[in-house]
Amino acid sequence: MTANVSMIPAPETRKKAENDATVDAIAAFKSRAKLIADTLGKPYRIKQLSVSSNGRAPAMPMMRAAAAFSSADAAPMPMEGGETQITTNISGQIELVE
Numbered sequence: 001m002t003a004n005v006s007m008i009p010a011p012e013t014r015k016k017a018e019n020d021a022t023v024d025a026i027a028a029f030k031s032r033a034k035l036i037a038d039t040l041g042k043p044y045r046i047k048q049l050s051v052s053s054n055g056r057a058p059a060m061p062m063m064r065a066a067a068a069f070s071s072a073d074a075a076p077m078p079m080e081g082g083e084t085q086i087t088t089n090i091s092g093q094i095e096l097v098e
Helices: 011-040
Strands: 043-055 087-096
Touching: 011 043, 011 087
Parallel strands: none
Antiparallel strands: 043 087
């Protein structure tokens, strides 16, 4: 009897998703920096930028089969794809140029 099944994306799929998320996060950072600089009427440059990614599958709680259930009582486990959250965090500092 299977008590727990975990599926994670293939390394290539995860890496592509991380790369796409990083590109999107940097674009959002630059857009926000431009908004701030334009509002203040000054050009800017990026002084510092930190990028971190976390593309691990969410932790699944460990499930144990109760001793009272026999394998005949167990329902078949549905097998279907799910989603894995890929996160990229960007933090940084801009410098307004005179």
